[in-house]
Structure formats: structure tokens, C-alpha cells
Amino acid sequence: MPTHHVDRRTLLAGAAIGAGALITPGPALARSGDLAALERAVMAGRDDSIRRIQEWIRTPAIAAENRDMQKGADYMAALARDAGFTDVEIVPTDGHPGVFGVLDSGAKRTLGIYFMYDVKQYDATEWSSPPIEARLVDKPGFGKAIVGRGAVNQKGPQATFLAALHAFRKAGRKLPVNLVLVAEGEEEIGSPNFRQIVTKPHILAALKRCEGIFLPASWQNSQGAVDVNLGAKGIIELELIASGEKWGRGPKKDVHSSLKAMVDSPSWRLVQALQTLVTPDGNTPAIDGWFDTVRPLSAREKALIAENAAHDSEADMKQGLGVPAWIDDLPFARALERLASQPTVNIEGLVAGYTGPGGKTVLPARAVAKIDMRLVPNQTRADCEAKLRAHLDKRGFTDIEAKVSGGYDPTETAEDSRLIRAELATYARQGVKATLNPRLAGSWPGAVFTSAPVSLPAGHFGIGHGAGAHAPDEYLVIDSTNPKVAGLEKATMAYIDFLYELAAIK
């Protein structure tokens, strides 16, 4: 039954008769003669694959809480060894360790794999199913799903990729490409030490042999569509802090608000500093020199955005976000161009003094703006941090602290790289609508790979569906009841097909 989409019943029927056709195989996979054996191995490994995701979720490592990080790294290393990686090592950093391993199958080409073994913090009281029990729960409209922290971000998709490797072992087949795995445990705190891992000489040498590097992902939407991002914005996350302590004016601790008549206010100082950072409409950074290195969109990038604007539903997007109008009432295509091309200075949060219900007559000693600044090529995090400091200093705000907690440079990956072309070919074969997006407005540590010295194409690949990253009730669909969305076995087979595609593509 060759079909692009199999629902759960079809899939289970297929398992029962040991038949293939979970996916439409690419020519390389079809020619290899491995298809039937690999499909059987994937089906036979189903219970192990589910258990692998669940057990990993039940072993949380949370960098932000310094929770079980060594255990998390050890567990990551064990998962890699079990899947066939050799030379697996825990790689120490100034922060939490990473994991490195290789899988040499004697193939011509090598592919890099990026994993994160840490997960975001969670508040168990907000979950309808306990966040580290990884229960199987019915998700109406999608099917049976594993609910737990890390289910989609990123243990579930990563374990699905590992399931593909186990299928090769079980089927006694050789991988069509060699693999290089680099994993970190600090993704959720902004990868502050990841560069230390990839620039270790032997790891860098291994990465330099790769065609590209990818992070397994399960981001099909309810229509089965995915994005292929040719890059991502960078980010700097920071707190701007005005305080009597640093200022040498105003109070060192909160005092009664009546004293405002004779005591300076750090809160007002923060407000005055903040308003210099953007244009009066709040929409364009006004930090000195901010646009000096900004590269405008290319004609090709604009064309891709216009195409996406024509296909996406602006009304749905506005409805989903609760946003009645874009900045300056821009038409959709122009708003999407802005999304891809414009650096931003955003206020994530404001915190000063009394924050409870009603009021309290205090003059706060400290005021904080939580800020994220999105960067575009060719801005760099280091240059932008220096420009922000210079901008504040020039205006006399030398006392206002810019406490950077993390960030990434922007990334770019060429549309004609083998990595991107193999992704597009694989998606096309599976009937998955893949939208070429010139630049993800979100950010990920990909710049560690795309910039020197690693300088590799980098992106995400995978089918299947999950949601709730950083939120309660995060999930990954295992048995899909949505014919447009892949379940666990089909997602596993798509990784296998992708590896063959990457091995064969011109």
C-alpha cells in the first residue's frame, strides 16, 4: 500500500503482516535493497523506541536549575553508544559537559547531528499529566501522544532519530553516511559554552568532514507542513538594571514613596534609558550604529517571502496571535519581510518595586527591564553588546547595568547546500509541504556551526508532530490519527530515507 500518509490502523495492519511502505522511499533507499529489512526493524523496535523516549523524559537534566547535569550527560553518552556511536566521550566545558561521538560506516559522506540533552524548567502544578512521567495520552485531532518535558523539545525527535540508527543495527545494514554527534546540556540557557565543545581540535576536525549538521525535529503542523529555514536570527538576552546601589543616587533599599520629593528614582532612570533604545513607536532599534552591519534581504529572499505570504493565511495568523494589525498597518508580505529582516529590541518583562495587586507606597531601589534583541546578518552578538554599552554610556547611563544572560549570532545556510537539497527532496517525496523560509525569526545555537571555524550548513529536519515546548503538557505524537501528520514509525523511516538521500544527492 504505497501511500504518502498512513494512519494508525493502516500502520498497525502493516506491522502485523511485516509489510513495508511506511514511506515512499527515495531512489537511493529503494536501490539499496535495505527498505523491507529496515521497515521491519523499525516496526519491531516500536516498543523499544517508545520506551527510549519515555525513559529519557524520566531522566531530566535542567541546566537552569543545575539539576542532574552529570547524570544527563552520562545518559546522553549511553544513548549514543547504544545507537552505535563509538569514541563516545563526555566533553567538559566551563559550564555543563557536552557529549561527542562518531559512527563510522565507511561511507563516502559524513553528516553532523546536533543534540541537546537538557530540557526547559517546568512547574508540575500546571500540567494535566505529570511532566516527567511521560504518559501516553490521547490528543484529540492528533492521536496517542507522549506528554512530558522534552517530548518535542528535543528528546522525542532526537530519540526518534536514534530509533532509525537502532533499525540499521537490528536489520544488519550499514549506514549510508557516517555520523558525527555533538550534544550539549546548556541549550535552554543559551548555549554559553557550546563553542568550547565544537572547537576542541578532534571535534572540530570531525565536524569539518561533514556535509552539514542538523537537529532532529517534529514540527509538522496539523496540515502536515514544515518549514525549512535557510538561517535564523541571532539573539541577545539581557537585563537592563537601574539601581541606587550602582547609581550612587536614589535609595539602596526601597523607601517610602513620599520621599520621591527629595530622593532620586532608579525606576525613572530606567524608563529614561529605555526610551533611547527605540524609535518613539517602539518598533525600530535606535541604538547608535545598530544598522551599520545589517545586510538587506536579497531578491531571492524577498521572492521566497512573497511566495510564503501568498500561501499563508494572514487572517489565521492574526487570529491565532490575537494581533489585529501589523506594525504600521503593513500588508502581510511586507510584515513578513520585516519579520525576516529587521533587528528588534523587545521588552520581555518589567519588574520594579511592588508588583502585587493594588498599590504600595514605595520608591523602589531597583528597576529591571528584561530585554531580548534579535540580530540579523551580518550583526554579531559581540559587536551589538559593545554598541549597546557605548550607546548607554554616551548618554550618561554608565550606571545602568546590561547583564547579558546569553545569546546567539545569526545563522545562514545556503539554499543549494546538499543538506537543504536533501531535506527538500525527502519532504517532497513524503508529500510534506516544505516552506522555504529565508530566515527563522526565532533563534538557535546554529551559528556555532554556520560561522567560522566550523562553517557548515546547519538546520532542522524531521517529520511528526509535537508542541508545547517551554509550556505545560508538552507532547509528541506517537500514533497519528491525522493522515497528514507522521507517527513514530513513519518519522523514523523519514530519517532513514533522508540519510540515503544525503548519501546519493549530487
Add this chain to the structure above:
Amino acid sequence: MPTHHVDRRTLLAGAAIGAGALITPGPALARSGDLAALERAVMAGRDDSIRRIQEWIRTPAIAAENRDMQKGADYMAALARDAGFTDVEIVPTDGHPGVFGVLDSGAKRTLGIYFMYDVKQYDATEWSSPPIEARLVDKPGFGKAIVGRGAVNQKGPQATFLAALHAFRKAGRKLPVNLVLVAEGEEEIGSPNFRQIVTKPHILAALKRCEGIFLPASWQNSQGAVDVNLGAKGIIELELIASGEKWGRGPKKDVHSSLKAMVDSPSWRLVQALQTLVTPDGNTPAIDGWFDTVRPLSAREKALIAENAAHDSEADMKQGLGVPAWIDDLPFARALERLASQPTVNIEGLVAGYTGPGGKTVLPARAVAKIDMRLVPNQTRADCEAKLRAHLDKRGFTDIEAKVSGGYDPTETAEDSRLIRAELATYARQGVKATLNPRLAGSWPGAVFTSAPVSLPAGHFGIGHGAGAHAPDEYLVIDSTNPKVAGLEKATMAYIDFLYELAAIK
């Protein structure tokens, strides 16, 4: 043992022998022949007086939590009746009820008494002694004190005044003045309905017969000194709220921060609106027309401030507040002039988006600045609210909500009123250093009395010591071990002396 200050041992010795001299009586009290009998009654009533404070604390009424308000009003009415007030009634308002009563002793003059029967909210976990158990606890440097919510603000001092009335009853003596009592249960939420009480025709008529009105207070500092305030600043407490909901731009719920490139930000809008409200240094209101009605300090007011500046320790004040320098590095006297004379716009708190540790990549749908604005004569709350609205509207911030939660007009009481002169005479006799302060920088509902139609002198009076209003471990000293600070019986006798003084003063 005539002495201005009695310590606890002296006091108890006095009680044992039934002797007088708790205070230095004024000529009127001395002439009355009532001194010895009243002192004996105060001493004999000591246990009842302590129990009265404790039982009242154990009956909390908290308007902010709508907690036991009817019970609180009933209790207030019962306390008034027990102390000899007649025609006591619960006075309904649009909010929580007040209490009114009179005590007609056939005297020539009448004095108004203002009580509040509500207390501030509390968090019992922050207290070292349970907040509504009213335990007797040793306060090093002060002596035995009742610890509980309302101990100093304001049940303790009010009950001490009631103890004075009980002493008159017990001694079979007539009060030298008639009394009019008005009590409210909404002081801690800004007295939103108190004007309804005092303007009821029969209550207003009773108040119009008064020489003045006062709130019993126990605010001696460790040196025994008190302030006599000739007025107080007014206040408007409000939230300034920018939201996608009201604006019709930006998001209606928090969205991912990467969308800042195409979505407007209510937080930036709030920052831009805020910065128009004050001068760039944050120290002077810049709201259109704000100073139109501000009356400058008189020569007498400046002279009083200069005198206070000469006597107070600037170094101690800076040290206590943790403030290294006043606004514009002003000298102390000029800073105190500013404290008394300048209207302020203060940020009490800022709340938007993510307020926890670290960052979170959201674009918040709503941003709030908690503001208090202190007013000076002849500003009024109503006029200032209208000016703020007009200022925001003129700059296009029609969507920014100014949600006023409460406030008071400024108050003024003439230095030559009988109320103030009687206070000063009584303090002087007790050896209590009384500092004439032209204007309290804090705020209280006194404007309800000092402004039309009531138009009475209004202030605070009392000796004794307590602290911790609105804070954990609020207390009132009962048995003073500090020779400069009055304990319960001496504070009670001071009220008695004050009533005689007010009856006799020219």
C-alpha cells in the same frame, strides 16, 4: 514624684501606692480637682485597657480582603458605646460602613475624634509573633509591647484614648469637652467612601460644632519626640496600563518575542507615555498644567523647615534610608523644603510580561506602571486626575488607561488653631519635643475634614511608641523601659490632659 518621665518601675510603684503624677498636669486639669481620681482610675483600669487593645486586634477587619467588615463595624460601635458615646450608629456607605457617635458632657467646647477600624493586610508567615494573637513581647530598648496587626496603626492608640474615657466614667468625672466620633473601615484602601459619612446632614452638623478633629497616635521616637503636622500632602494612587486589548495594536495575549519585528509592543508604548510625565531627571512632574495651582511655601513654613533642618541629623537620615545624596545634591534644608513643597510622580512598581528569574522570550500584551502622585495645596485630586488624562490624550495616548485606586486631597491646618495650640501646650508640659512640620510628605484622609464642607482643623495627637505599620511585627509599647517614651498609662493621662487643655485654651 513629679517628673516628666516615669519608667515602668516608678509607674508600678505609683500604682501600688495609688499616687498620682503620671504626668505633669496642665493648669486646667490641676484646677479641676479630678487629677488624682483620674490617675487612680487609669491605673486601676490598666488590665482592662490592655485587654481592650488585645481583643480589638483579635477582631481584624480588612477592607482590602473584604474580611469581617460588618463585624468590624459592630465591634467599633460596641467599643464606642462602652466608652460612653451615645446615639451610636452604623453608617452605611457605597462601600463598607462607618460608625458615628457623640458624647455630650454639657461642656462648652466640642472635639472631633477620627477612628479607623480596619487594618492593613498581613502575611502571618512573616511575623515572629502571630499577627492577631496580640501577645505581650519584650521589645529591647522599649519594654513590654503588644505585637499584632493594628497595634500602632491604629487600634492601639485609639484604644488608649478609649481608656481615657473609661477613666472618666470610673472616676465619676465629667469630660471637659463634648466629643463627636466618626470612624471608617476603609482607611487602608484609601477612604473611597469616607466623604459620604461626614457629609450626612446630622453628622456634618455635629462635626461643624467641633474645634477640630484628631486621630490618636503613638508616634514618639526613641528620643520621645513627636511631629505636629500642619497639613499633609495629598495623593493619587493609580495604575497606568498599556494593553493590546485597549490599544487595538500589538497582541491581545503574550506572543513569542521574535514577533516584535512585525507586532507593536504595549510595553514600549507604556515606556514612551511614562517618560512624558516627568523631567528627564525623573524629579519634577511634567504633566501639562501640573503647577498651575501649586502654592509656594510661605516664609513661616520655610522658617519652620530651616529650624527642623538645623535640629535633625542629615547623616542619620541618609544612613537610615540608604540614600547617599538628595536630588540635585541639595543641602539638607533645601531637600526638606522640596519634601514639603513639591508635588511628585513616583513609580511604585513596574509589571510587564515575564517577571521571574532570568528571561523568557515573550512580547507581553500588557504593561503596568503603579504610580503615586503626591499633591500639595492648592492642587486637588479631581483636577489632577483630569490633567493627567488630558496630558496623555494630547500626546495620542488615549488608549493608556489611568486606573485610579484611591487618593486624598492635600490638607492644611492653621498653626494658631486651638487644636494645634492645645497639642503643643500638652506636649511641652510632658517634656515631649514636638517638631512643628509645615506639611507631612505622607498622606491621610484629613482632607475630608479640612476641606469644605467640614472645614475643621485636623491632625494627630498622642504620646507613647509603636512601629511596624503595614509591616510584620507591628507593635505598641505598654510598659516603657525608655525614660523618654510614654507607656500605656502615661499615654492615657496625656489624652486626659489634652482634653482639659482644649477646654481651657484661649
